[in-house]
Amino acid sequence: MERTYDNPQYCYTPTYRERFEIIKRITEISEMLGIKKLDRKKDKLVQNIILLQDPKSIEQRKNFENLITEIASIFGDTSKEVKDKISLLSSDELDRLNEAIHCLFEGCYYSAIAMSVSAIEFRLLSLMTYGNPEAKLEQLTLGQLIREYLDNKEKYSNVIPKKHEPLLNHCNVYRIFSVHPKREEINKPIANSILNMTFMFLLDKNLAEKVGVI
Numbered sequence: 001m002e003r004t005y006d007n008p009q010y011c012y013t014p015t016y017r018e019r020f021e022i023i024k025r026i027t028e029i030s031e032m033l034g035i036k037k038l039d040r041k042k043d044k045l046v047q048n049i050i051l052l053q054d055p056k057s058i059e060q061r062k063n064f065e066n067l068i069t070e071i072a073s074i075f076g077d078t079s080k081e082v083k084d085k086i087s088l089l090s091s092d093e094l095d096r097l098n099e100a101i102h103c104l105f106e107g108c109y110y111s112a113i114a115m116s117v118s119a120i121e122f123r124l125l126s127l128m129t130y131g132n133p134e135a136k137l138e139q140l141t142l143g144q145l146i147r148e149y150l151d152n153k154e155k156y157s158n159v160i161p162k163k164h165e166p167l168l169n170h171c172n173v174y175r176i177f178s179v180h181p182k183r184e185e186i187n188k189p190i191a192n193s194i195l196n197m198t199f200m201f202l203l204d205k206n207l208a209e210k211v212g213v214i
Contacts, residue, residue, distance in 0.1 A: 010055075011052075011053055011054065011055045011058070012055075016053075017053060020049050020052065020053060023045075023049060023071065024049070025105055026075070027042065027045060027046075029101060030078065030082065032101075032195060032196055032199045033082060033085045033086075033199060033203070034085070034199070034200075034203065035078050035081050035082060035085070036081065037077055037078045037081055038074065038075075038078045038081075041074050041077075044070070044074065045071060045074050048067045048070055048071050049071070051067055052064070052067050052068070085203055087213075088202065088203050088204075088205060088208040088213060089202055089203075089208075089213065090122070090123075090126075090211070090213050092119075092122050093119045093122055093123060093202055096115050096116070096118050096119035096122065097115075097116065097119050097198070097199075097202075099111075099115045100112050100113075100115035100116035100119070100195055100198070101195070103115060103191075104188070104191055104192065104195060107188070109178075109186045109187060109188055109190065109191035110178040110179070110186050110191075111178075112191040112194075112195060113174050113175060113177075113178040113186060113190070113191050113194050113195075114175060114178050114179050116171075116194055116195045116198040117142060117171050117172070117174070117175040117178075117194065117198065118142075119198055119202060120142070120168065120171055120198055120201055120202070121142040121145065123201065123202055123207065123211065124142070124145050124146070124149070124160075124168065125137055125138070125145060126211040127156075127159045127160060127207060127210060127211055128145065128148070128149055128156050128159065130159060130210050130211055131155075131156035131157035131158075131159035132155055132156045132157070135155075135156070142172050142175060143172050143175075143176070146168050146169060146172055150165065159207075159210060160207070161204070161206075161207075164201055164204070167197050167200065167201055168201070170194075170197065171194055171197060171198065174186070174190065174194050
């Protein structure tokens with residue numbers, strides 16, 4: 001019987017398993033982006049990863065190759081949708097989000113929130129400037145920007161849909177907790193939630209069109 005490796009216990013080594021951590025992280029990022037095709041195939045993807053880490057499942061090389069091919073096919077089918085989502089983000093927003101995601105994976109949850117919300121601030125400033133080009137907003141904090149907009153929405157052409165207003169306030173509250181000594185614990189579920197809401201706001205196609213991202 002042909003084995004994938006001379007020693008089937010290779011499946012338990014860090015060198016082998018760290019490759020699947022990368023796939024898991026890519027899957028998490030795709031979930032944040034709201035990739036529908038990947039969501040539909042997530043169970044199959046997870047199942048394949050589990051099988052690839054079980055020596056009994058890949059005793060025959062053909063089984064190993066089939067599992068790898070199927071994983072590659074799943075990600076290949078989602079590549080266009082991923083590119084379409086990424087195109088809705090400016091380079092500045094991408095830089096902030098990349099750092100936020102890195103912080104999340106490294107367990108730096110306070111930093112993850114601070115960086116993700118800074119991407120929101122960048123988009124909010126762009127939108128408000130779009131709605132009122134004469135406004136002098138560069139010196140305002142995120143909290144001040146949100147309050148300025150909510151108090152004077154007509155002044156900024158009501159550029160932000162009402163559905164995003166609670167999201168902006170919520171993100172700002174946790175930004176305060178993350179960057180000021182408020183003694184509020186920030187854990188992974190909170191950081192993950194804020195990052196997901198950040199993507200929800202930034203991936204709004206209508207808003208991206210208004211600020212000229214697409």
